[in-house]
Amino acid sequence: MIDLRRLNDDADYRLGAIRKGATPDDIELLLSLESERKQALTGVEALRAEQNAVSKEIGRATPEDRPAKIEAANQLKIKLAEAETALSTAQETVTGLALQIPNPAHSSVPDGGEEDFELVREAGERTPAGPMDHAELGESLGIVDTQRAVRMSGSRFAYILGDAVRLQFALIQWTMNKLMGHDFVPAVVPVLVREDMMVDAGFFPTDRDQVYELERDGLFLVGTAEVGLAGLHRGERLDAVELPKRYVGYSSCFRREAGTYGKDTAGLFRVHQFDKVEMFIYSHPDTAWDELELLRSLEEEIFSELEIPYRVINVATGDLGNAAAKKYDIEAWIPSQQTYREVTSCSNYTDFSARRMGTRVKDDDATTVLHTLNGTACAVGRTLLTIFENHQQPDGTISVPEVLRPYCGDLDVIAPRTS
RNA sequence: GGAGAGGUGACAGAGUCCGGUCGAAUGUGCCUCCCUGCUAAGGAGGUGUGGGUUUACGCCCACCGUGGGUUCAAAUCCCACCCUCUCCGCCA
Numbered sequence: 001m002i003d004l005r006r007l008n009d010d011a012d013y014r015l016g017a018i019r020k021g022a023t024p025d026d027i028e029l030l031l032s033l034e035s036e037r038k039q040a041l042t043g044v045e046a047l048r049a050e051q052n053a054v055s056k057e058i059g060r061a062t063p064e065d066r067p068a069k070i071e072a073a074n075q076l077k078i079k080l081a082e083a084e085t086a087l088s089t090a091q092e093t094v095t096g097l098a099l100q101i102p103n104p105a106h107s108s109v110p111d112g113g114e115e116d117f118e119l120v121r122e123a124g125e126r127t128p129a130g131p132m133d134h135a136e137l138g139e140s141l142g143i144v145d146t147q148r149a150v151r152m153s154g155s156r157f158a159y160i161l162g163d164a165v166r167l168q169f170a171l172i173q174w175t176m177n178k179l180m181g182h183d184f185v186p187a188v189v190p191v192l193v194r195e196d197m198m199v200d201a202g203f204f205p206t207d208r209d210q211v212y213e214l215e216r217d218g219l220f221l222v223g224t225a226e227v228g229l230a231g232l233h234r235g236e237r238l239d240a241v242e243l244p245k246r247y248v249g250y251s252s253c254f255r256r257e258a259g260t261y262g263k264d265t266a267g268l269f270r271v272h273q274f275d276k277v278e279m280f281i282y283s284h285p286d287t288a289w290d291e292l293e294l295l296r297s298l299e300e301e302i303f304s305e306l307e308i309p310y311r312v313i314n315v316a317t318g319d320l321g322n323a324a325a326k327k328y329d330i331e332a333w334i335p336s337q338q339t340y341r342e343v344t345s346c347s348n349y350t351d352f353s354a355r356r357m358g359t360r361v362k363d364d365d366a367t368t369v370l371h372t373l374n375g376t377a378c379a380v381g382r383t384l385l386t387i388f389e390n391h392q393q394p395d396g397t398i399s400v401p402e403v404l405r406p407y408c409g410d411l412d413v414i415a416p417r418t419s
Numbered sequence: 420g421g422a423g424a425g426g427u428g429a430c431a432g433a434g435u436c437c438g439g440u441c442g443a444a445u446g447u448g449c450c451u452c453c454c455u456g457c458u459a460a461g462g463a464g465g466u467g468u469g470g471g472u473u474u475a476c477g478c479c480c481a482c483c484g485u486g487g488g489u490u491c492a493a494a495u496c497c498c499a500c501c502c503u504c505u506c507c508g509c510c511a
Contacts, residue, residue, distance in 0.1 A: 042471060045480040055492040059439035073491035237468090
């Protein structure tokens, strides 16, 4: 949620919102409605003060005086009700418009759409295309089974089997350990959450059609552990010395993938259910940009240690989404497609999400909204896939990245089962 | 799933039956000061959040789980919901 006062006072802030698609007219309208809202508020409060005073008098009045005083109070009550109705209308209009203003982009974010990203870095040597893509490879080794998964649950589901499971748990354990070394507190979060958590975490109403709903219980299956981590300190006021609070959450993730028919239908790239290790940081506003660079560097470290070629892009304004002021995507090289595809990303939401969550920081004597950031540590399905693709051997086996071997019983090669 | 109890400030805990002077007693904690070789004890004062308005002092509004309702007036009465706890049943 946008900071209305700052939108009014801070020209750079306003410009950042305009760069993300808000029009100057929208903003002007919103600000003028906001000042009308404040006027209405002042009016209502004056009437309430009057009413409170009158009521107290009635309490003290003699029984004979009461009827007349109560009659007068009744008149006030009617006036107040009218003023309150006007105020709540004004309030709804203002929040309705305010929710549509995106979080202003940081000045370092390039303008434009999906194709207008800034290339930050390209690392590793692009792997030449192997004999099979990851889906074919997985099926041929018997470690991914999508056909039987379809019979079980429909399209875009997969069984992960055998050594791929060992690799999956190795990945999870390895990333968790790495992050705990950087003061991230591990967390297993609820994957079924209430509607208001989805709203406050910023996923509703925008992404509602991407989320599975359990209507009977009024609960929703999360698409990321970010929901649980963002809501962890909802409504709390944290002490400045406790910050930054870094969490690494593990959860299964569920996405309906509505509107993606025909895209990435084979294999593990786009499925309805996958596991993910997610980083989340509650930061003091002064250090939030440093924390974003930390997230970026950790994500890079993970892919370079897995020996997977990747590039880092600074996502352009049009592709940032509502909440992010800046976002880096890490895109891994996919040899079978001869292109980079998004595998992780990290964003600074500044105060945008925390404002709605009511998560604040107490600094000496001032209390302000703190800043939140999030980033993928390891989207397991996609990471497995990039390992399959980039570590495929000419003989159709997969060489396990060195760093993972200690985490899967020194498994070094995934080969077809001979038994 | 069945039965019951309860949600009040940082915490503990009154107030709710009998609506008004209750933003809320009291205790603990915390802060400032006094006293005291040090510490402990003791004494005085202060100590919620959000918002509006004001150069400022201040004044005002809202908040006693959440949302509605009754009333001139609600922590207190009514309705719905959420949550917590206890017992029984069931269960990994």
